[in-house]
Amino acid sequence: MTSALEPIIGRYLTLDLGGSQHRIYFEEAGAGIPLLCLHTGGADTRQYRHLMLDEAITSRFRVIAFDMPFHGKSTPPDGWHLEEYKLTLDSYTQAILAFSAALELDRPILLGCSIGGRIVLHLAMSHPQAFRAMVGIACAVSTTPWYDTQWLHRPDVNGGEICAGIVSGLMSPASPEARRQETLWSYMQSGPGVFKGDLFFYRQSQGLSEGVASIDTQACPLFLMSGNYDFSCTREDMTRTADMIPGARLIPMEGVGHFPMSENPDLFASYLQPVLDEIISR
Amino acid sequence: MEIGDVPFHAELRDGALVHFSRGPALMRPWRFALRGDAQAWECFWLPCPPPDFHDILALTKFKRFKLEGDIYPFLSNLLFFKDLFALPRSVGSAP
Numbered sequence: 052m053t054s055a056l057e058p059i060i061g062r063y064l065t066l067d068l069g070g071s072q073h074r075i076y077f078e079e080a081g082a083g084i085p086l087l088c089l090h091t092g093g094a095d096t097r098q099y100r101h102l103m104l105d106e107a108i109t110s111r112f113r114v115i116a117f118d119m120p121f122h123g124k125s126t127p128p129d130g131w132h133l134e135e136y137k138l139t140l141d142s143y144t145q146a147i148l149a150f151s152a153a154l155e156l157d158r159p160i161l162l163g164c165s166i167g168g169r170i171v172l173h174l175a176m177s178h179p180q181a182f183r184a185m186v187g188i189a190c191a192v193s194t195t196p197w198y199d200t201q202w203l204h205r206p207d208v209n210g211g212e213i214c215a216g217i218v219s220g221l222m223s224p225a226s227p228e229a230r231r232q233e234t235l236w237s238y239m240q241s242g243p244g245v246f247k248g249d250l251f252f253y254r255q256s257q258g259l260s261e262g263v264a265s266i267d268t269q270a271c272p273l274f275l276m277s278g279n280y281d282f283s284c285t286r287e288d289m290t291r292t293a294d295m296i297p298g299a300r301l302i303p304m305e306g307v308g309h310f311p312m313s314e315n316p317d318l319f320a321s322y323l324q325p326v327l328d329e330i331i332s333r
Numbered sequence: 334m335e336i337g338d339v340p341f342h343a344e345l346r347d348g349a350l351v352h353f354s355r356g357p358a359l360m361r362p363w364r365f366a367l368r369g370d371a372q373a374w375e376c377f378w379l380p381c382p383p384p385d386f387h388d389i390l391a392l393t394k395f396k397r398f399k400l401e402g403d404i405y406p407f408l409s410n411l412l413f414f415k416d417l418f419a420l421p422r423s424v425g426s427a428p
Contacts, residue, residue: 195394197390197393197394198390202408207405207409208408208409209409212411212412213408213409213411215412216408216411216412216415217390217411219388219411219412219415220387220388220389220390220391220415221388223387224381224382224387225381279384280384280387282384282385282388282390282391282394282395
């Protein structure tokens, strides 16, 4: 039997968000330019564990990811049970900026996937000065809904299994089976109604189309990454988004879906490395 | 299920397929149906299906498959049914 101690460090941080104290869990590895990573809805930071173990990246970047409030090991605030969880544009924006400020990150690169990518577009519009560059994965300005989110939280359906079942087809069938199943595991562990509450933000923020044209990619370069097996946020959706934003760069990824960093970490790294190289060289 | 215009009827009990037959079966009750054109099923059953043909919900989104009837059993056992319908992938040929 072999054992291996990983270089990933996990810690807790208390943040005041919306007048409530949130005990936020975060992980990090590496040193250098901060690379702040945002997980998908209904999941947690474990999606980035492979990125945090990639020495080609951690030798140059301090890779950091936090479990959003209500996710992973972040404790929900006192009184969480008294109201329905709903992520909003304001609460999401506040959480990211407060976390970055608390860790005194100096203009991190912001990378986010799915809802994490959608908020990247918003922050590119509202707070470009706070970030060195941005990478949005599966984050079109709008997508076509393909299921009723009510199924994600109802008493007669197992919440973990339905959330995993809904997203299972968003990965490439060629991605390694173990990584696909690991990606689903975090969806199975999500709190009741949390994925549905995250999608409130996703659907609330549909139709960004007018605002994104104002994104200044000279001030803050923006890269948009799109997996060809992602039928939720399609290549067409991402191409349309890139076309709306002067200077935005579309990175087409072949052979991955909606969760490239966790479903096929090596393939994802091969697409991300050149992006990071370009950001550094600017 | 329907592959093109050929109907099949499957009966499941306690997670096991206890009956599977080619139709038509007249006046046989059913809970839910999955219907798609033959080409879409063939692509879905390739060992490594192409994008948009790799998942039942992708095929319903893009209107190649139709899910009809009482979809509660399907969605409340979604991972199971996705695996079940994808079984021909592992044997390499369509039924």
